[in-house]
Amino acid sequence: MSCPQAASRASAPPTTTARAPGALPSKGWTASAAANAVRIKLREDISPAANLATFLTSTVEPEAERLFSDYLPYNLIDRDQYPGATELERHCVQTLAGLWNADLSTAVGTATTGSSEAALLAGTSLLRRWRHRGDTAGRKPNLVLGANAHVCWHKFCRYWEVEPRIAPAQQDLLHLSAQQARERCDEDTIGVVSVLGSTIDGSYEPVAGIAAALDELAAETGVDVPIHVDAASGGFVAPFLDPELNWDFRLPRVHSINASGHKYGMVPAGLGWILWRDPEARTNWLSFDTNYLGSTRANHELSFSRSAAPVVLQYYNFLRLGFDGFRDLHARSRATATSLAASLDEMGPFRILGDGSDLPVVVLSQRDGRHRWTLRELADHLGTHGWSVPVYALPPDRQQTDVIRIVVRNELTTGHAEDLLSAVRGYLSGAIATPA
Helix, strand or coil: CCCHHHHHHHCCCCCCCCCCCCCCCCCCCCHHHHHHHHHHHCCCCCCHHHECCCCCCCCCCHHHHHHHHHHCCCECCCCCCCHHHHHHHHHHHHHHHHHCCCCCCCCEEEEECHHHHHHHHHHHHHHHHHHCCCCCCCCCCEEEEECCCCHHHHHHHHHCCCEEEEECCECCECCCCHHHHHHCCCCCEEEEEEEECCCCCCCECCHHHHHHHHHHHHHHHCCCCCEEEECCCHHHCHHHHCCCCCCCCCCCCEEEEEEECCCCCCCCCCCEEEEECCHHHHCHHHCEEECCCCCCEEECCCCCCCECHHHHHHHHHHHHHHHHHHHHHHHHHHHHHHHHHHHHHHCCCEEEEEECCCCCEEEEEECCCCCCCCHHHHHHHHHHCCCECCEEECCHHHCCCEEEEEECCCCCCHHHHHHHHHHHHHHHHHHCCCCC
16 A cells, blocks of 8 residues: 655755755655665665675575565564464574574573674673572672684673673683683683684684583582673584584583574564573563553563564574584585685785684684785775775784684685685785795
8 A cells, every 4th residue: 555645755856055064955856766875875884795894694585685675674573463474483493493503392592683782681691690688688690701702702791790701812712711711710700601603713612611610610610600602603503513512501500501693693684582491590570461463472681572584584494404404504515614724824915813624704813014005005905805804803812913814604615715716815915925
């Protein structure tokens, strides 16, 4: 059904009167003129498929695009009006619970707006669990994490006034170790965040080793510290490629896990997931009952209204790919990443810090010695060939080291990888020199 006012506005020509930046035009434009103006504003943006900086899904099938468009107006929080969308969310939570080896009869979870909301929910649960002990008045809670932890965890600590106890990066270890985790825990530690798939180098942290160290701490001191696994990327990779890896709810000390559907879950940006092993781990403190959308419903999320479309696509992907499809897709990405890392290593001037053997991510720095070129100059050169690659400094204890990160997603074929390598070789042939 069309709106008469909208039809009238659509027929109006674009205004030509000069106006202050950001001011609304006096009359609306036609739909085609407005769309064209938007495209002109965005024409300098790189194609997402060529953006090797991002973990986010950048291409989907035409059928998925149509589903996303069809269900974009559906509000996931309106559970009485859209019970089918609620059922798809429940099914996705159960699927993830199975992939992460949870007890299907007790696991609880929800869709979130990315892993950042999921992390804030997880941190809140950990904080409330600590406060429920009853002897915490006047004491300062702390959270243990590695220097590679996502900024969302630093946001949680600042917003909720929790002390972040950050294990520094080491020369050959850019993530949290079991010993570092244990050393930083005490009776005021609300939890340890272990990262399954670091954005810095693509590595998995040793979740089982950290759990074992905390088991020893509990046996020796009585200090009982739960683990949250930030599996933003690895949660959709490890179950398919590393089924023998013990990192999930098989470990009793793991209380909660989050993952990003919009990364290796193959859904466009805007979808995260969080699961707790049982309602006690989530704590009822997160629950708010609302009745103004129909029947009384419990809401556990930080956000409220949001589109059901990402959840619809997650369910679609589970059906479309199945276990074998996810495994084959991610296996191809890992094979491309490890091959790319090996080829870059053979060139000589690069030190490989992430070889794609965990997450399909390649991270490299320059080998020791003086060079007449920098990684930033190399990245600029790759930009002229259509590739966007990030250059960034490692965490503070290694901040003198710049690195390039290449995130391999399913869009990056072996042919694309060879084109990228050819561009790197072309740059080095003209820029590399004997170290001074």
